[in-house]
Amino acid sequence: MLEDEQLLRQYVADGSEAAFGELVARHVNLVFSAALRRAAGDTHLAQDVAQMVFGDLARKARFLPKQVVLAGWLHRATQYAAAQLLRTEHRRHAREQEAVAMNALESEPSPDWEQIRPALDAALDRLDRPERDALLLRYFEQRSLAEVGRALGSSEDAARKRVARALEKLRADLIRRGVTTTAGALCAALAANAVQAAPAGLAATLASASLAGPAVGTGTTLALLELTETELTTDQFEIVYRGSRAALTNPGNIILVREKQAWQGPSGKWCRTYGFADGHSENHAEPDGNFDAWESQHPAPPAPSSQ
Secondary structure (H helix, E strand, O other), X not given: OOOHHHHHHHHHHHOOHHHHHHHHHHHHHHHHHHHHHHOOOOHHHHHHHHHHHHHHHHHHHHHOOOOOOHHHHHHHHHHHHHXXXXXXXXXXXXXXXXXXXXXXHHHOOOOOHHHHHHHHHHHHHOOOHHHHHHHHHHHHOOOOHHHHHHHHOOOHHHHHHHHXXXXXXXXXXXXXXXXXXXXXXHHHHHHHHOOOOOOOOHHHHHHHHHHOOOOOOOOOEOHHHHOOHHHHOOOOEEEOOOOOHHHOOOHHHOEEEEEOOOEEOOOOOEEEEEEEXXXXXXXXXXXXXXXXXXXXXXXXXOOOOOO
């Protein structure tokens, strides 16, 4: 009877199916038994593992070292193949369970989003950062569990567990605030309502304005100028000129609103955003943060005489 090494050489040399078949016949019981133990007695899974192992042998035979103990190599290959297949099966089973749970939510009463919405962000802030990040990625950025795991530096299974724990803590916080819900119903409510589509074109506008931030004299349109006077009185901006824009002879030189607080740009200079009466905006920079001289060049016109 030929030794395993001789049969391997025959297979590698001329692709002998007979030689390879003899190797499979000799070691199939070893491989199948090891796979069956790892698969907890699942014969179908064990057969799939055995198929993977002998497929690997067929592909890698030419690279095996001389005088390899094939039984040892096959046993180790079975452990790797079984672990890989079991991970795949576990993920598939988890996805199926998740799908069943989501289908069951259709008949489960969902909490009123108007009850959840006012308390949601405060409840999120009270979570530990890893748990909050997991929920934000899963429901607010609508990432898959695999993507959540990669973003958090963990596996898909670890991400699933972290999301579940975070969701339960969020639910407990909401219950203390009078919002009664189950974890499944809260999951459905977040999936349906947590993310609202931004207005068309807003992303491009924000990107352009943000990248232009450190520059001086940019001409982007300041959306704040389209708001009412009441809306302009926010914590970020203050109104400089309150008269009629129609009465201005040089609106492009008149500051209408300005940012209350200056901010330091990448160059180290202090910057402030200004909105002018003609609708354009400028970001002006000063090394020492003193804008008085520059602002004096864009004065508001004197108030009309009462005579």
